[in-house]
Amino acid sequence: MQVKIVVDAMGGDQAPGEIIAGSLLALQSDPKLHIIFVGDEHKIQPFLPKYDLAGRYDIVHTSQWVTMDASPKKALLENPEASILKCMSLVNEGLGDAVVSAGNTGASVLAAAQVLPMIPGIERSALAAAYPTSKFTPGSHGVALLLDVGATLHCSAKQLVHFAYMGTYYMSHVMGIPEPRVGLLNNGEEETKGGEVLVTTHKYLREAPGVNFIGNVEGKDIPKGLADIIITEGFVGNVVLKMLEGVADVVKDMSKFAFSHKLSWKIGLALLSSGVKRLKKKTDYSEYGGAPILGFKKLVIKAHGRSNAKAFSNAIRITALSVRDNITGQIGDSIEKFNRQHRMDFMEI
Amino acid sequence: MQVKIVVDAMGGDQAPGEIIAGSLLALQSDPKLHIIFVGDEHKIQPFLPKYDLAGRYDIVHTSQWVTMDASPKKALLENPEASILKCMSLVNEGLGDAVVSAGNTGASVLAAAQVLPMIPGIERSALAAAYPTSKFTPGSHGVALLLDVGATLHCSAKQLVHFAYMGTYYMSHVMGIPEPRVGLLNNGEEETKGGEVLVTTHKYLREAPGVNFIGNVEGKDIPKGLADIIITEGFVGNVVLKMLEGVADVVKDMSKFAFSHKLSWKIGLALLSSGVKRLKKKTDYSEYGGAPILGFKKLVIKAHGRSNAKAFSNAIRITALSVRDNITGQIGDSIEKFNRQHRMDFMEI
Numbered sequence: 001m002q003v004k005i006v007v008d009a010m011g012g013d014q015a016p017g018e019i020i021a022g023s024l025l026a027l028q029s030d031p032k033l034h035i036i037f038v039g040d041e042h043k044i045q046p047f048l049p050k051y052d053l054a055g056r057y058d059i060v061h062t063s064q065w066v067t068m069d070a071s072p073k074k075a076l077l078e079n080p081e082a083s084i085l086k087c088m089s090l091v092n093e094g095l096g097d098a099v100v101s102a103g104n105t106g107a108s109v110l111a112a113a114q115v116l117p118m119i120p121g122i123e124r125s126a127l128a129a130a131y132p133t134s135k136f137t138p139g140s141h142g143v144a145l146l147l148d149v150g151a152t153l154h155c156s157a158k159q160l161v162h163f164a165y166m167g168t169y170y171m172s173h174v175m176g177i178p179e180p181r182v183g184l185l186n187n188g189e190e191e192t193k194g195g196e197v198l199v200t201t202h203k204y205l206r207e208a209p210g211v212n213f214i215g216n217v218e219g220k221d222i223p224k225g226l227a228d229i230i231i232t233e234g235f236v237g238n239v240v241l242k243m244l245e246g247v248a249d250v251v252k253d254m255s256k257f258a259f260s261h262k263l264s265w266k267i268g269l270a271l272l273s274s275g276v277k278r279l280k281k282k283t284d285y286s287e288y289g290g291a292p293i294l295g296f297k298k299l300v301i302k303a304h305g306r307s308n309a310k311a312f313s314n315a316i317r318i319t320a321l322s323v324r325d326n327i328t329g330q331i332g333d334s335i336e337k338f339n340r341q342h343r344m345d346f347m348e349i
Numbered sequence: 350m351q352v353k354i355v356v357d358a359m360g361g362d363q364a365p366g367e368i369i370a371g372s373l374l375a376l377q378s379d380p381k382l383h384i385i386f387v388g389d390e391h392k393i394q395p396f397l398p399k400y401d402l403a404g405r406y407d408i409v410h411t412s413q414w415v416t417m418d419a420s421p422k423k424a425l426l427e428n429p430e431a432s433i434l435k436c437m438s439l440v441n442e443g444l445g446d447a448v449v450s451a452g453n454t455g456a457s458v459l460a461a462a463q464v465l466p467m468i469p470g471i472e473r474s475a476l477a478a479a480y481p482t483s484k485f486t487p488g489s490h491g492v493a494l495l496l497d498v499g500a501t502l503h504c505s506a507k508q509l510v511h512f513a514y515m516g517t518y519y520m521s522h523v524m525g526i527p528e529p530r531v532g533l534l535n536n537g538e539e540e541t542k543g544g545e546v547l548v549t550t551h552k553y554l555r556e557a558p559g560v561n562f563i564g565n566v567e568g569k570d571i572p573k574g575l576a577d578i579i580i581t582e583g584f585v586g587n588v589v590l591k592m593l594e595g596v597a598d599v600v601k602d603m604s605k606f607a608f609s610h611k612l613s614w615k616i617g618l619a620l621l622s623s624g625v626k627r628l629k630k631k632t633d634y635s636e637y638g639g640a641p642i643l644g645f646k647k648l649v650i651k652a653h654g655r656s657n658a659k660a661f662s663n664a665i666r667i668t669a670l671s672v673r674d675n676i677t678g679q680i681g682d683s684i685e686k687f688n689r690q691h692r693m694d695f696m697e698i
Binding site: 187224 | 483485503534536543544567568570571572573583584585587588589591592593594595596598599602603613616620
């Protein structure tokens with residue numbers, strides 16, 4: 001099936017060079033792929049091949065874009081022609097199937113929210129993050145999805161169940177994990193924990209068809225990979241995700257110190273280097289498929305800002321797969337069924 | 350100043366042996382200390398010295414106690430004479446100055462709530478947890494306090510500011526950190542982040558006299574030790590604390606694997622062992638002062654369940670120091686002033 005991916009050529013620490021290089025890699029390996037680059041034509045042209053891949057891509061020009069460290073809301077207001085906004089408009093008009101961007105995360109989420117219609121029945125979109133988990137936990141797939149890590153502060157039970165469906169389709173279709181295990185992040189394993197919203201969510205998830213719910217999970221289960229999908233409100237997801245980054249930073253600092261501090265430690269680290277490399281590869285974002293922004297009628301995949309060509313082509317590959325599997329359609333069908341099943345519960349009488 | 354500490358002799362993985370041994374160590378090093386052991390006399394007696402320290406301790410007998418893995422609420426209901434409840438009653442009647450327990454955390458918090466009066470002006474008690482932080486972050490003291498990690502699900506701005514005062518007195522007096530830096534856990538650095546409660550808390554903390562507020566902190570700052578005290582509602586604190594435990598478990602699993610998997614890795618780890626030992630010491634709970642339960646008129650210190658004699662004597666030492674510094678009185682004075690300053694804000698009109 002022919003798939004048209006819209007790429008924000010200006011987004012990413014190494015844009016547009018690595019972004020375009022990654023897109024071309026994806027075009028080479030997938031003959032039924034077409035790419036629309038959105039960005040400054042003069043900056044994009046130098047990275048395009050002279051003769052190859054002719055007709056496999058287009059350029060939509062704009063001279064505005066959001067920089068990586070810009071304040072998302074302000075930048076979008078000041079740049080109504082920003083490349084990320086144009087990307088969303090193109091897919092909204094049916095000129096493309098999905099958006100991939102390695103740019104400013106906040107701006108990607110806001111631009112999607114501003115332009116794209118939601119899947120009917122869904123109230124809140126979610127930003128999901130794939131993160132590496134321990135291979136030593138039985139059942140762990142070495143990667144898990146945490147959502148929401150975006151802008152939702154607090155969520156209703158209904159919204160949290162919707163997140164479970166979004167995560168389930170993404171992990172099963174895109175990451176290839178059959179019947180991914182869904183855990184509800186809570187402050188205890190018992191189903192009575194966490195207050196009214198989480199108790200109700202727990203009850204709904206127990207009965208949700210197509211969701212492989214394994215119950216509440218706790219903070220300690222997050223790095224262990226006890227669940228393939230962890231459901232939580234955006235505030236908590238944000239703290240958890242950033243904490244994983246913080247722990248990785250501290251470990252890096254420690255090994256740097258050990259390496260420079262003592263000869264025996266230096267030799268020790270050198271002997272461990274093959275293991276450390278393996279670990280680095282495991283915790284390298286380029287190995288993961290990026291962070292999907294779920295809940296909109298069109299799929300938006302946020303690749304990591306640090307993405308190089310390889311990581312970006314991987315993000316495109318995953319996005320094309322999701323489009324072909326009609327993930328957004330499947331999410332919509334399941335959620336419509338769930339909402340219908342609980343129509344009485346959701347009425348405020 | 351003479352201090353009477355009430356010890357739950359039945360609480361802890363290695364109770365009563367290590368609990369009593371630790372208490373005796375504390376008595377030996379502090380001539381103005383008196384200890385009341387609460388628990389089963391027949392189990393306590395064998396661990397007491399024949400002649401030494403006569404008159405320096407008493408035993409209050411009870412044949413009921415809460416086991417480490419018991420469900421707290423149920424256990425307290427079924428054991429109205431439980432040692433931890435007796436401990437609270439003794440300090441409430443003025444027969445002791447503070448309680449130290451290495452037992453079931455939930456039961457300690459619930460027993461305190463059931464028996465002890467709150468400091469006037471405080472609405473919610475907090476369970477605080479000291480955790481190790483990176484020494485590589487400028488300003489880090491190698492230890493920080495996270496609160497609440499207890500039972501509060503959601504908090505008001507007023508309650509969060511109270512936590513800041515509790516933490517400030519504990520860290521400055523007990524841990525000896527002058528003007529400890531207070532951070533408010535949030536999903537962004539900007540003061541507009543986190544919703545109404547956190548925005549208001551931020552505003553209050555900026556103006557709170559005696560609180561060294563450094564602004565919002567994010568998940569990544571938690572392991573780095575950017576703040577000496579991190580304020581958050583109990584749900585988030587619980588997830589964060591358990592995640593730190595989970596990460597430590599994963600690191601342990603990985604080194605075990607590396608040690609057994611490859612000779613070069615085994616030798617590498619052996620060469621690093623002095624560093625690993627240092628790290629283990631740093632992340633060893635026995636080096637920390639236990640988790641204070643703050644907000645009650647009498648101080649309750651929860652030592653780690655795994656406490657050995659050394660760790661438990663350290664918890665007693667810290668508790669005696671807190672009593673002599675009249676920490677609960679100082680917390681009460683500051684909070685009374687803060688409440689008065691914001692009396693208009695807290696009125697619901």
